[in-house]
Amino acid sequence: MNEFLLIFRRDNSKEAQPSPAELQASIKPWQEWLGKLEADGVLVSHGNRLRPEGAVIKPGKIVTDGPYADIKESIGGFIVVKAEDLNAATEMGKGCPVLNAPWNGSVEVRMLIREE
Template identity: 50%
Template sequence: MKEFLFVFRADFSKMGERSPEQMQASMKKWMDWISGIAAQNKLVDRGNRLEPAGKVLRPDNIVTDGPFTEIKETLAGYTIVKADTLEEATELAKGCPVLETGGNVEIREIGKM
């Protein structure tokens, strides 16, 4: 089996303020989705949420705020799964809760070095 990286992107400005109950319900959706992948023995690393603040280091040691200040979408987190094909990995991604809030999942095969 191959390993695939799910990269989650979201526009947090569209989400607005959420109550503790809404946040808890959202977290349950994420945990249920991840648990479903784990139950199929296809979860490699559940990954983590990424904080929106960051820096980008460019050639000549140029450092800018980032990572992507010019776009609304924020890199929100990642997960690593295993699947036989890109199509199978894409099917696993289809239940991702980020899709419910207008976000997206980028699916990339991890090449071994």
């Protein structure tokens, strides 16, 4: 069984921000989807959401604030799942609530390489 990182991306523009009511309504689908992955025994790590502020370290050890407000798309969170292959992990990602309103985001699926 391989491990895959599912990265949740969404539109970061002010126009695309959900209302408080939409945020509240979006909690249940996330809980149901993550609960199913956990019940199926494929959820390895629940990465949770990421706060909007952070830092970016560039060559020369230059540190800047980030991610930048003018970037349209941002990473909102991630999880690690177990799957036989990329296709199986991608199928899991298709159930992610970030793909639906109010988020209308995307899921990036990447296989993790474990150095032994």
